[in-house]
Amino acid sequence: MTDVLRDEARADVLSVQGLTVTVRDKTLVADVDLTVGPGERVGLIGESGSGKSLTALSIIGLLPEDVHAAGSVRLAGVSHELLGADERQMSRVRGSSLAMVFQEPMTALNPTMRVGDQVAEAMLIHHTVSGRRAGRVAAAELLDRVGLPGTSRSYPHQLSGGQRQRVVVALALANDPALLICDEPTTALDVTVQAMILDLIMKGVAARSSALLFITHDLAVVATVCQRVLVMYGGRVVESGPVAEIFTNPRHRYTQGLLAASDLESAEGRLPTIPGNVPAAGQFPSGCVFRTRCSFATDTCASSPPWEGTADHGFACHHPAPSLEPAHA
């Protein structure tokens, strides 16, 4: 591989710099820097009103009219700035390189259109398939893969909340986005289906090597899903780092409070286990040996860490979000 190709392989999928969001003379998000690497899963946490959703909406270009964003948002493979891009440019990026799953599935679905047609249309618009017939077949296959066989001809109101969110995940993944943003994707759902939707998102991004920016207020979900986390407070990022590091050694008073109020251990049973965590593409050079520590200090893990694996084959830790660190310089 040439140096140029290697640099491109390592380049961040998303790079946000100095993002500031204002409404009239009020600053709602201040000077946020944020990057997501190829295949990386990054969490954005913080209390209600801390600016998480406005950050996501700035990236995807869906801020309300009276709200303004300044700074820089760049996406790999897109030659122009996303901030300030016109609607034509943004609709080319949205749904193809960049996709988003919102909290409430009905807001993302067209209530008057069969779900199969919605998925097919998303693929046709971005030329992932050509021709209505191929679109219909591809949509049915994708709905099948997200656990909704035979639902192509259903309307959204004929599906349960969990099934609707599966359709939204299918829509978001339909064009293999480089980056998937999820904003509280399980908050509106029944507890019993939350784990299934998380599992679906995890498997969906892993299969496509998509990067993930995951917004939540649930620390246990972050521990399951993310490798790195940024903590927002009052519109600013107050700390960031690998999940295991932030969760074991939180520096900011707000993060310390969040952790004290949460019960990560009890969350284990309700969250999916992710078999064979694999490092993100390009996270370590091929062949590099690394060690991992599980973020859950349970008997199973305490008996065998650190595991060793290779960047090619990953390793099998059945606990979520282990930290990855190169064993050899």
Ligand SMILES: Nc1ncnc2c1ncn2[C@@H]1O[C@H](COP(=O)(O)OP(=O)(O)OP(=O)(O)O)[C@@H](O)[C@H]1O
């Ligand atoms: N259109 C708007 N006009 C004025 N203020 C707004 C607007 N949208 C959001 N805000 C304010 O900006 C701040 C950040 O909102 P944001 O929705 O990003 O928070 P959040 O961290 O996502 O919270 P939550 O977890 O409750 O969704 C809040 O104080 C909110 O009231």
